[in-house]
Amino acid sequence: MCRYKHIERSIGEYIAGRYRRAVEVGIGNNPEAARLIAARGALKICTDIRPGIRHDGLAVVTDDIFEPDLRLYAGADLIYAVRPGVEMVPPLIALAGRVDSDLLVYHLGCEIYEDGGEIVDCGPVHLHRYRRRSP
Structure with missing residues (x-):
């Protein structure tokens, strides 16, 4: 478990150093990266499909990524x-395309989507950037 927290801290530090209004999708019971970014x-906020998820100090909103409420993501520079x-x-x-934000994903194991997007090295962790916002 300690190793996973190190991964999330690396992700949080990378994001916090480069973005100003990030939204985490699917926070579940794993708030480490979001806490650091906050x-x-x-x-900006965290979302999850399951209602009732709470983490002290974090705004967690129920939303379904398959039918998202665009108002929750408006103004985000990163999802x-x-x-x-x-x-x-x-x-x-x-x-991410609809709200014009970057999209970063940390995959489970060696799972990737299609070509894996652009690989972003943030220390011991590799993120996949599937979209860049407009300049």
């Missing part, structure tokens, strides 16, 4: 997901 003032199911990646890409 502590640095760069987290990210930590270990989402691969079936979530196409709607994440579509959502």
